[in-house]
Amino acid sequence: MTNKNFCMSSYLAFRYIEREDAEFSDRTKHRKNVYINPAEKVPVKDADETDAAIQKVFDSLKGERLGLLLSGGMDSAILASYMRGCDAYTFRFLGGEFQKDELRRAEQFAAYYSLSLHYVDINWNSIVAALPYVMASKGAPVHSIEPQLYLAAQQAKKDGITRLIIGDGSDYVFGGMDKLMSRDWDYSDWKERFTYLDPVLVLKEPIDMDYLFQRYRKGEKGIDWLKMMDDVATEESYSSYENAFAAAEMPYTDPYDHLQLAEPLDLKRIRNGESKYVVRALFKMKYPDLPIPDKNPMPRPVDEYFKNWQGPTRPEFRRDIDMSALTGNQKWQLYCLEQFLNMYEPLKIGYTTGVYDLFHIGHLNLLRRAKAQCDYLIVGVSTDDLVEYKGKRSVIPFKERKEIVGAIKYVDEVVTQENMDKLGAWKKYHFDVMFVGDDWKGTDKWNKIEADLAEVGAKVVYFPYTKGTSSTLINETLVRLRG
Numbered sequence: 001m002t003n004k005n006f007c008m009s010s011y012l013a014f015r016y017i018e019r020e021d022a023e024f025s026d027r028t029k030h031r032k033n034v035y036i037n038p039a040e041k042v043p044v045k046d047a048d049e050t051d052a053a054i055q056k057v058f059d060s061l062k063g064e065r066l067g068l069l070l071s072g073g074m075d076s077a078i079l080a081s082y083m084r085g086c087d088a089y090t091f092r093f094l095g096g097e098f099q100k101d102e103l104r105r106a107e108q109f110a111a112y113y114s115l116s117l118h119y120v121d122i123n124w125n126s127i128v129a130a131l132p133y134v135m136a137s138k139g140a141p142v143h144s145i146e147p148q149l150y151l152a153a154q155q156a157k158k159d160g161i162t163r164l165i166i167g168d169g170s171d172y173v174f175g176g177m178d179k180l181m182s183r184d185w186d187y188s189d190w191k192e193r194f195t196y197l198d199p200v201l202v203l204k205e206p207i208d209m210d211y212l213f214q215r216y217r218k219g220e221k222g223i224d225w226l227k228m229m230d231d232v233a234t235e236e237s238y239s240s241y242e243n244a245f246a247a248a249e250m251p252y253t254d255p256y257d258h259l260q261l262a263e264p265l266d267l268k269r270i271r272n273g274e275s276k277y278v279v280r281a282l283f284k285m286k287y288p289d290l291p292i293p294d295k296n297p298m299p300r301p302v303d304e305y306f307k308n309w310q311g312p313t314r315p316e317f318r319r320d321i322d323m324s325a326l327t328g329n330q331k332w333q334l335y336c337l338e339q340f341l342n343m344y345e346p347l348k349i350g351y352t353t354g355v356y357d358l359f360h361i362g363h364l365n366l367l368r369r370a371k372a373q374c375d376y377l378i379v380g381v382s383t384d385d386l387v388e389y390k391g392k393r394s395v396i397p398f399k400e401r402k403e404i405v406g407a408i409k410y411v412d413e414v415v416t417q418e419n420m421d422k423l424g425a426w427k428k429y430h431f432d433v434m435f436v437g438d439d440w441k442g443t444d445k446w447n448k449i450e451a452d453l454a455e456v457g458a459k460v461v462y463f464p465y466t467k468g469t470s471s472t473l474i475n476e477t478l479v480r481l482r483g
Contacts, residue, residue: 002026008316009199009207011141012333016236026130027344029138031246033239036257041263046459047281050259058082060324067161069152072105072277074283074293075167075176079255080113080237081286087159088115089152091300093122098301105293112287118159120152124305133340137247141340143240144332146247153248153313162251168241168257170279172234175265178275180229187213187223194228197330202312202321226265302328312338313430314347315376315413350374351431353417355382356401357394362465364408369463370435370444371410378429380417381405423452431458438462 005020007030010018017023017030024030042053070076070088080088090106110117130147138146141467144210156164169176185193191213199206216228238257245252261278269277280292311323312334323331352370356363371377381402389392394401406414415429424433440446441462450460 003314005203005205006204006207007140008337009209010405011337012197012202013195013209013210014236015143015196015333016234016239017140018209018232024340025344028139030241031239031439032139033235033242035238038260041258041260044259044278046264047278049262050087050278050282051285053259054079054255055082057106057253057258061163061253064163065161066165067156067159069149069167070106070110070115070117072099072109072293073167074169074279075110075256077105077293078279078282078286079165079167080115082255083115083165084113087156087161088113088117089120089156089164090117091122091148091152092119093301094304098304108290109287112290118155120148120155122148123298126151127305131336134244134247135336135343137338138239138243141333141336143236144302144329144336146240146244146326148300149244150248151242152247153250153252157248158220159251164245164250164252164261166241166252166254167256168237169254169259172230172237173256173259173260173261174276174279175267175270176276177229177233178270178280180225180233181265181267181270181275183271183293185223185225186221187217188221190223190225190228194225194232197326197333202318202334204316204318211464265373302332304328306331309335310427313428314338314341315349315378316341321413346417347375348373348433349429349431350377350433350435351380351429352377352435353380353382353425353426355387355392355394356405357387357396358403359396359401366435366463366465367405367410367438371412373435373461374433376412377410377429378413378415379405379411380415380425382417386418386420421448423456426453426456426458433458434460436460436462439465439466 001021001023002025003019004024005022006019006022007017007024010016010022020032042056044050044053066083066086068076068079068083068086068088070080070090088106088110090103090110092103096103107117127147131142134142134146134150153164168323175181180193191210195209199209212232213223213228216224218224241254242253261403266459274280275389283292306328309323309331311317311321311331317334318339321334326334350370350373352366354363354366367377367379381398382394383399384394396404402414405411417425425431426434436446446460453460
């Protein structure tokens, strides 16, 4: 079932498409994660049992050439201890200047167990190049980690690796989401905390995602937040890894995903600073002379990537998004969603402007012709101040002129034209074509505008004015009739 507005809202709120029957379009089918049967998972209660269970997973992989995604955290560091002499792959961003401590710890872990460490150098250009592959594989926009996972898998394939080992599942099995587990949440606070990006803030037609929170509601103000986290957060995270590696055609194993705690999480210990207390104990077994590293997400410099980004320009998004209030990861979601829409639903955006005073058939003809040559027509209506600047005076006030134009069926969006800067308008609306009356064609002013717009990939199309009518002519006729 095609439901683009739902899919956009679900991706922004939860970073995946929650309903299996909802799709962005009839050309897409989003990927769902395939879980290990809980009955097949090994229950563990302490570090010794966890150690033995992980070893059995590695025993089952004999004969494969393994590679490890190694970060500076304890989850992948522990896995390195079962892979002595294997290859390891560590992400390196911005020429190695980003998160130097993370790189140093990864190097230390690799040396500790004699792993051959390879850097996966990531920059914005490589992210952009990989993005279409992971989006096409997923049938949806993706998590910011997926392009870099894809690139790592591609590099490992070239090295002859037949299976990658990852440690993503540790957080979900052993209680690593310590900030989410920091307290008992009521319904409204949890909803605000667990929503990645509220669709209401950024979409013109958002869909309310409250239904998913209602599924876990307990009483008037309560919510089973642990259950929701276990269901929703794991689906989002696991599906990101599964998709990236599927796009690269790289088999992978997460040993932690084969385990489950034999006893309920001890929230008291987690809230006292012992997140993943079983894994902490196992790390000390494997690295008795090293300090336990702080918990950090897999590095990705999204804040740096998007520090100057002005936001999405497609018509599905609001024009008044406060980009300064968004995190780098939230900006990634907006960027990635827009790129996905462009890939599967490219739009030709048109733009035209005018005073539209004493609206007449000539105005209607221009708007009709413009809409016939684009998918989405934006119309700029000149303010009263701008009209007076041109030495004229409108009969109909700006607010009413704007409302009239907005009621025309050929117009998709009405915006305010406060100046004559057409290149500035392109920077705001990113139109593909601008429509204008042919009485301007060949003038020095419009030759310059044509050249400026051509540099950014937009063109100017000239329409003939409807003969026999104009606002000026109507005004003159009214003066004669009244005088």
